[in-house]
Amino acid sequence: MNIKENVELILKRTADAARRSGKEPEDITVIAVSKTVDFISAREAVESGISNLGENRVQEFVNKYEQLSDLNIKWHMIGHLQKNKVKYIIDKAELIHSVENLELAKEINKRAAQYNLVAHVLIELNIGEEDSKFGINEENVYDFVKSMEQFDNIKVLGFMTVAPYSENPENIRWVFRKMKEIFDKTALMNFKNADMKYLSMGMTNDFEIAIEEGSNIVRIGTAIFGARKYKEEE
Template sequence: MTERLFDGNMMEKEIEEKKRNLKENYREIRENIAAAAKASGRKPEDITLLAATKTVPAEVINYGISLGIDYLGENKVQEFLSKYDEYDKKRCHLQFIGHLQTNKVKQIVGKVELIQSVDSVKLAREIAKCSQRLGIVTNVLVEVNIGGEENKSGVKPEEAKALLREISQIQGILVKGLMAIPPICEKNSEIRRYFAAMRKLFIDIRGENIDNITMDILSMGMSSDYMEAIEEGATMVRVGSSLFGARSYPVK
């Protein structure tokens, strides 16, 4: 089924329904996060819930912010820019979580607190160059292709340390951790295996004590598997459809 793209013209009735559902969904997800955190020996506040807001209108997003959803992640540069001026930016933290082309880096550097999808030295250098022009340091995560899938971006797990060491020498950028999107798995044990592998890589790199690298964030887990991700060590989960409902927003 083709996904209908966000255009900002959702009918008021549908907007209000989305808000009602969001309030209940958010409550349930917070309860699930608390349970998963407890199962992993941590506190709920140790886990950051990042709302994946692809196709979600700014009005619905701002309602979510009023409920306490304060970390937002956008996937597409064009959509992010179309909503940027409407966000309640005083009460939220904006991040970019999608694949980022080097020719679009300058459009988001300075507007987001964290870029989650760095997978090459070339991209890191472009982010750093744009950051230095603005006199800032941009926080990033290195994306790991933990399943070795050809159709996905991300550095190979066995090459992650070498990439991190190279990025650590670049001024204007600071690596704060790792991000991964594991393959779709039919069995719970399979997805847990990928999450566990990411946790091990995360801990191994932290133990290297590489300059300009701080392993604070392990971003993994989405709507279908965020509880398993937390139980396996995630510090941040990216939840979209479980919060906002199916992505079926109208096109102009």
């Protein structure tokens, strides 16, 4: 496995997908999902052209944040975030991708206020309505975004989703298309503290289709770092 070559290939495929959809390559943010990856491999990805790293677990996030502090990295919390762990990453995360309930939002707002900062977050949607995944259902999206207006220390910057896995990504194109429709509709509603800039969707198996349907953040693990030692899609 050659991480540098993998990064170069992903950046090329991302650029090609961007152009097919009428965007510029620089319009797409590639997050390398570095969960369970050692510091050396994560460092190699950054030195190969990746500037955004995403972590699913808070302890790993904090460890890598400290270990790689000499590099210019934007850190993303992309996994399920427990309330009692918010305090560890609130001043470190460029973007929290996984806000999907009011109690978590309250805790993020409280901890952000303690640091005198505004936390940038994405609302996680579960368009496929899979029981195994977190996220807001479509019918509750607009009320939930509206509820974020009560928080002075949160800024909603868009949506995130994890699409159902399919051997043929064309089978889930509808999920990305539906997400873009909801994203555009939300942007037109002009919620007080929402600036709909980011649509985070697409992973190793489906990121090109996600970009074609409107994604501007993709989260790539396996195609950069190889398969993990446990059975989990990325």
